[in-house]
Amino acid sequence: MDTLTDTANQIAAATAELKADNDKAECQECKYIREKYHGFGPSHDGSRGCESGSIASGGNNAHCTCDTCF
Numbered sequence: 001m002d003t004l005t006d007t008a009n010q011i012a013a014a015t016a017e018l019k020a021d022n023d024k025a026e027c028q029e030c031k032y033i034r035e036k037y038h039g040f041g042p043s044h045d046g047s048r049g050c051e052s053g054s055i056a057s058g059g060n061n062a063h064c065t066c067d068t069c070f
C-alpha cells in the first residue's frame with residue numbers, strides 16, 4: 001500500500017465531506033427563495049445601508065424586506 005497516496009485519498013475524501021457539510025448548512029430560506037421564486041427574493045445579508053438591522057449593516061435580520069434591502 002502506498003502510504004502517500006492513501007493519505008492524499010483520505011484528504012480528498014475529508015474535503016468532499018466538508019463541502020457536503022457546507023452545502024447542508026446553506027440557509028433554508030435562501031434555498032426556498034431560489035427554488036420557489038427563481039432567486040428573486042430578499043437576499044440573505046440585505047443591504048449595508050439598511051436601518052432595520054440587516055446582516056450586512058451589522059444586525060441580525062436575515063432576508064430583510066425593507067425598502068433599502070429589497
Ligand SMILES: [Zn+2]
Pocket residue numbers: 027028029030031043044062063
Ligand atoms: Zn438566507
Ligand SMILES: [Zn+2]
Pocket residue numbers: 046047050051052053054064065066067068069070
Ligand atoms: Zn433592510
